[in-house]
Amino acid sequence: MSKKIYLTGTHSLGVTNGGVATQTRKTFEACREFGLPVEIYNTWDTINPQNVGAFHIFSANYEMHHLSRTLYEKRIPQLVSSVFYTRHPFWKIAGIRAITKFISHFDSGTKSVFDYSHEVMKNAEFIMPNTSDEAKQIRQLFKIPEEKIIVVPNGVDKKFANASPELFKKKYGESDIILSVTMLGKERKNGLNMIKALGKIDSPSYIIGSFHTESNYGKLCKAELEKYPQIRYIGMFDHKSEMLASAYASAKVFVLPSWLETPGLASMEAALAGSQIVTTPIGGTKDYFKDFAVYIDPYSVDSIAAGIKIALKKDKNEQKKMKEFIFNNFLWENVAQAYSKIYGKFL
Numbered sequence: 001m002s003k004k005i006y007l008t009g010t011h012s013l014g015v016t017n018g019g020v021a022t023q024t025r026k027t028f029e030a031c032r033e034f035g036l037p038v039e040i041y042n043t044w045d046t047i048n049p050q051n052v053g054a055f056h057i058f059s060a061n062y063e064m065h066h067l068s069r070t071l072y073e074k075r076i077p078q079l080v081s082s083v084f085y086t087r088h089p090f091w092k093i094a095g096i097r098a099i100t101k102f103i104s105h106f107d108s109g110t111k112s113v114f115d116y117s118h119e120v121m122k123n124a125e126f127i128m129p130n131t132s133d134e135a136k137q138i139r140q141l142f143k144i145p146e147e148k149i150i151v152v153p154n155g156v157d158k159k160f161a162n163a164s165p166e167l168f169k170k171k172y173g174e175s176d177i178i179l180s181v182t183m184l185g186k187e188r189k190n191g192l193n194m195i196k197a198l199g200k201i202d203s204p205s206y207i208i209g210s211f212h213t214e215s216n217y218g219k220l221c222k223a224e225l226e227k228y229p230q231i232r233y234i235g236m237f238d239h240k241s242e243m244l245a246s247a248y249a250s251a252k253v254f255v256l257p258s259w260l261e262t263p264g265l266a267s268m269e270a271a272l273a274g275s276q277i278v279t280t281p282i283g284g285t286k287d288y289f290k291d292f293a294v295y296i297d298p299y300s301v302d303s304i305a306a307g308i309k310i311a312l313k314k315d316k317n318e319q320k321k322m323k324e325f326i327f328n329n330f331l332w333e334n335v336a337q338a339y340s341k342i343y344g345k346f347l
Helices: 019-033 062-073 090-104 113-123 132-142 158-162 166-172 191-198 216-225 242-250 265-273 301-312 316-329 332-346
Strands: 004-008 038-040 052-058 078-081 177-184 205-211 231-233 251-256 276-279
Touching: 004 019, 019 038, 019 052, 019 265, 019 332, 052 062, 052 332, 062 078, 062 113, 078 113, 078 332, 090 113, 090 132, 113 132, 158 242, 158 265, 158 316, 166 242, 177 191, 177 216, 177 242, 177 265, 191 216, 191 251, 191 301, 205 216, 205 242, 242 251, 242 265, 251 265, 251 301, 265 276, 265 316, 276 301, 276 316
Parallel strands: 004 038, 004 052, 052 078, 177 205, 177 251, 205 231, 251 276
Antiparallel strands: none
């Protein structure tokens, strides 16, 4: 039996259904279409290590630590899409790790989240961050050898390039909207500042995605959203939904002012559908959007609002250039080709 590459992510992927879930699923589909022997790992399946080329793990975090350690002990190669970026300064992380290392002398089970991430990456044959900024941070923070790190970009489905605004316009009666596809209530996505910024702009704005109102931050987002009639939250659409694609095509401006993104799949989809992009500069977004996007300070409501106003006035030719750049470099076919060179070392 020929060897296979098994793709796997955290157990919470199907519950959160966010960008990492899409990345894992679309990587599998693109690689299989490219002709690569890939499978989605089912934790209930019994696997003969002799038939495994490697495991491809999505996310270097505490959820993946036990699997990574088990694979390492059984000498099964593992490849890791790190999905790792932190806003914490290096001195703070070094301090946290030093404290947990000291405590571990008395309690061997004590580890920080950064220790778990480091161990998953240390066990890997190759680490595959999505951006150059992510790669740089991993090298500096965990002292990972440069030869173990290969930047493999995130991908985008080419169907968004042909999306039509008609379906969205028929249901909601508007086009040339301001749009965000995000996870409201998750602090990293910076929804509160985004809502405040949208409230300063007299244009129809729509928000699509999950809404985590159970947290205090989510409650603040909900209360702020209720102040502005021009901002509509219209729920969560399936990633395969034609309405989602149509919403992207209806957006004159797409906003994702997160604390960080690497680079934000929704921004890539919106750019391919024809939107101007307003996003954070933190995490490596400039690898994908170059000088075409408007970059804002996510900590400043005024900066986000000013960025949206600039994007509303931007030349459509600039957007066309961004769309062409995304289409030529970041389709899932490109991602599969990049992985084929890495997977080939283990097949």
